[in-house]
Amino acid sequence: MSVGLLPTDISSKFPINKMAKSKISRPVKSRSYILIIMLSIGIIACSKSKSVIPEPPVKTRPTNLAQYNLVTEGLKDYYTSNEYFNLGAAIKPTTVDNPDEVKLLKRHFNSLTAENVMKWSTLQPTEGTFRFDDADKIVAFAQANGMQVRGHNLCWHNQVPDWIFKDGAATASKELVLQRLRTHINTVMTHFKGKVYAWDVVNEAIADGSDTYRASKWYGICGEDYIIEAFRAARLADPAAKLFYNDYSETNPTKRDKIYTLLNKLKGLNLVDGIGMQGHWNISAPSNELIIDAFDKYKSLGIDIQITEFDVSVYTSDSDSQSPYSTDLAQKQAVAYGRYFSLFRTYKNNISSITFWGLADNYTWLDNFPVTGRKNYPFLFDESYNPKQSYFTVINF
Ligand code: GLA
DSSP states (O other): OOGGGSOHHHHTTSOOOHHHHHTSOOOOOOSSOHHHHHHHHHHHHTOGGGOOSOOOOOOOOOOSHHHHTTOOOOHHHHSOTTTSOEEEEEEOGGGGGOHHHHHHHHHHOSEEEESSTTSHHHHOSBTTBOOOHHHHHHHHHHHHTTOEEEEEEEEOSSSOOGGGGEETTEEOOHHHHHHHHHHHHHHHHHHTTTTOOEEEEEESOBOSSSSSBOOOHHHHHHTTHHHHHHHHHHHHHOTTSEEEEEESSTTSHHHHHHHHHHHHHHHHTTOOOEEEEOOEEESSOSOHHHHHHHHHHHHTTTOEEEEEEEEEESOSSTTOOOOOOOHHHHHHHHHHHHHHHHHHHHTTTTEEEEEESSSSTTOOGGGGSSSTTOOOOOSSBOTTSOBOHHHHHHHOO
């Protein structure tokens, strides 16, 4: 929205972006009356009506709820895809039936991820039976509203049916498991071809401790080959799709280096396009140093970076007891969000998407993880879908 479209008494209250200010022309100087002219410059420079160069559209940047309610811009307008990155949210199929949530989605986001309904257990609960209805609903909504879709995910150790790993009563052979993996990936990616631009091909295959790989059923039967084969099948199924390896604790140096080694191998085979950093962070961690080191390390591979499951927990440890969303927590969270987005801006040439793992504080998986029933408030919007202090911090840069 340009200032000209604002209610007249509103435009003057909102900061105008720096680029717009710098384009305001200065009046012509005369050789005489230097003193008068110098005094005048300050006044005239502030007067947009004297401008001869048309100003670019400016964005209003509200700093409180009253101002927010008077304008229409959202996150995706302050962080445009061209200059910054996509802004996304993970949603359920029912989200698109909720008018409040649809309103919020349309205002702020240009990318969607299915929170659960593109996972294997939903898409192919029994062998050969594919159920796309729920996922299709989200994709149709995205298409109708000009939003992109990130696919999540094709191969994971959770929310995965047990039949994959069985052959009758016995454990399935490596060949059978890999064949099922290829069939799943090919069927799913073919179904969504042209509608889903990026896929988390393998999720969370790296171990947290000293082992390299997670001791999953996939790994137990196939070794690391399942990872390579999943990416191979994905590349084959939809050569235009961007393929990601996705994981958490992605800034932890030990885990980061293991992820890097895997990515390096996949990159050498031209099978991976990016790292999905889940970004399940909190109000104090990770530190800037850890984030910068991780960004630098991943980007050195020449791959894309996406933050795929962003949320900022108000708790810093499992032993923190439940707290209301106090002013103190709101301030700490705003500082953290400001810090994280400042880094995202610094790395905007390497980061193509930031997806939140939810929409607003009325619903988050963190209410039950890692502590069951401990209410959390990890997003930029509160339980009534209103912007929080964190939102204003994120958009005022
Ligand atoms: C992981 C998965 C997500 C989601 C979250 C918790 O990060 O990648 O799909 O299940 O856990 O909700």
